[in-house]
Amino acid sequence: MATATEPFQPTSSSGSLSSAQFPQLEILDSSIPHAFLLPNKFINDGPDVSRFLVSQAYRDIGIFLMQLNRSLCPRKTSSGSGTGPSKVFPLNSADRQDPESVQRLHSLLGEIMTLIDAAPPDPGPRRFGNVSFRKWYNLLEQNVETLLKQHVSADVLGFPAPDVPDGENSRVGAIDELRSYLLGAFGSPQRLDYGTGHELSFFAFLGCLWKLGAFKDGAQGGDIERSIVLGVFEPYLKVIRKLILTYTLEPAGSHGVWGLDDHSFMPYIFGSAQFTRPITENDTMPLEGSVERAPRPGDITKSDAVERLREINMYFSAIGFINDVKKGPFWEHSPILYDISGIKDGWGKINKGMIKMFNAEVLSKFPVVQHFPFGSLFSWDVDPNAAAPQQSVHMANQPLTTTAASAASLAGSTTAPWAQTARAGGLGRPNVRLAETVDAQPAGLVSLDAVRPSGPRGTSGAQISITKAPWTK
Template structure:
């Protein structure tokens, strides 16, 4: 049976409410312009696993969380007000391929990414088989580094450089360059993806998207343009870099992780398919928009091809299918397990946010290279709660731990709490013995296997198993047992 057509925007007639309608929901603050702002080049601060708890109590962590939730919520389908008392409300969705009127800063950033992608043609990969990344990637990074300041000055508004004075370039440039992988290690991973997100966050804080006419845009419209009009094109550049230079996964758990290179498209893509909300409602925690594909469709190549041009989740799955062979359940067991979630895309989105916090922001191998400046600050958030210590952090804990600073107590919940009620890491879901694989936080912990079909029999390869055997703790068979997503039964 052919999958249903992808959901599209069902109405564009009703006008969007003013931005003030969600003023009570968290948003990344825009700084007032000042030539005296104390910019300083972002520097490495996370040197050991013992530094991760400080990061989870920092202003940078808070701002990253607020910005991700702000972008994610903007992508949720909207209930539009009824046009008359006798008509029912309509629903508006935000697919990738729908017509948009992007603000000029978004259009400029997309053009800049096109220039960055064109540099790949200038630096062809060296020929011949290679076990690891192609060394020509180092030359590509050199070219980008040589041109980056010119590109930023050409495509970002002049007021950014004139209104903030010296130092702003150093911070903006560091996060932008950090978003394209490591020339030294010839790899790319979720830490680099996080750096590009911070680049967009820097521009938001500096008021790049507050220009003339932008304040009149509807609620979440600029945020949607940022994700669909900048972040998805950025991912396309990254995918071409990975294919061209055979970049290694950075900080990946391999088959035990969600994805070799990316994480955010799964958060943003699941948000596109959640239950519709009004402009004043918080993030939905379960349910799907009418007409959305089933989560199990990710295991069907035909369905993935149908939806990959309209949805970021399926676009990311499509790239996996482009580069990996064999049954989906075999090479992507975590994503396969998630495909059995029974409570819709809202449940998946909630779990993805939890998992991102636990497997990206709370893991030393991923965040160790994230630099801290004035815009994403290492300073302690005075309202932060003491982060829950994960097994991973405990293994790096120093013997002479100082008590938390006065006033840090229980504090305010992390920015994720509104959407997920989560602490700094996923409590009760430690990494398994042996290989520290991810455990998706939305299936019942200890489940012996998925209990709902995952799209039937895959299009290719042997049938998907209905249960994955798990060995005895501490044994080799347990180390190589397929990980379970502990949220699918909630």
């Protein structure tokens, strides 16, 4: 059983395992009734993030992410005379035959997108998100159960649950958990924003479907996982991008230009995996190197290369969307991506760093995971094999509620609560650079709240310093 950090712990690129030994997200036995729960919020204070990092939900997110990530890595092929050309997995490939489950989810996303036509953006002047997004979201809420019943197998939605005694509340079913994660995947109608927490909710929606056996109709050995990413997750991103453009949704919890991306993270993980060094079905994920004829990471700064590659690769597709919505020098509006583009050790190194950064910047951040709900499929229960999360800058700087902060202040100190945070490492901490971030333990990664590029791309001098505000010298 994987521990709390193992799902995100890269293994040596020289390793070789049987394909059956790679961790996979469990699929529930449909012959055994499952007690479903209405997903609820459990992360209310910063310290709750530490509890999340030892939960079964965290473990399952990590396992499923690594499972999908590895499926996109190019594969070695052999010919009669030896090793043949590598097989890569572009976004649009005639060789990929998506199973019915994936095709139906693709249609589900198509119908969700068409709801935009029924809620045109408000033409009035506005500074932030368009209020018509709330009309669109209300339409989604009204239609979500019908859409699920149309596009998800009845066997999945009717997954057996324990009988409810007479007089008690009606039974909670699979559709209740699926509905919660799907509705959480398209932004906030209250704040008119979208961010990586919503992206995580859609990822959990796919994980719930996997656990319920929705993807059993796909070929095993990586094919079904590739179909999930390329045939469902990428179309989901297209819906999101149209929502952002139509309703000018604000970034949720954005670091501004000092973050990786205003809205998404996962396409950079999956897209970098598409260009890594090829492996066999029994090889572990490569930690460096690139497939033959892969574009250089620096090509993200060339608009013609981005336009050519955005239709075949998720990383470049995400970069293309940035170019659609932002103007000016790339290094200026996307300095972290610009810095990463100078890494010399190939797409495998970038993929490794993206996974660790996701663990630090998404899963270990209170503003991102505070809205994630926990049910039975992604459970708040403690993973019995989880290791205690390591103390890090993230964990020392998690916010407290007003009540908790006041109690901490009254407990034995006249100093303000934020002064305690500063002593714990929030201020004056030593420099931590991106090269160290890539190779650090996942739970010990650092925040990118304040970063600045400071030298040629991909060099130690260009990596991330977090001791000063970006505008200081």
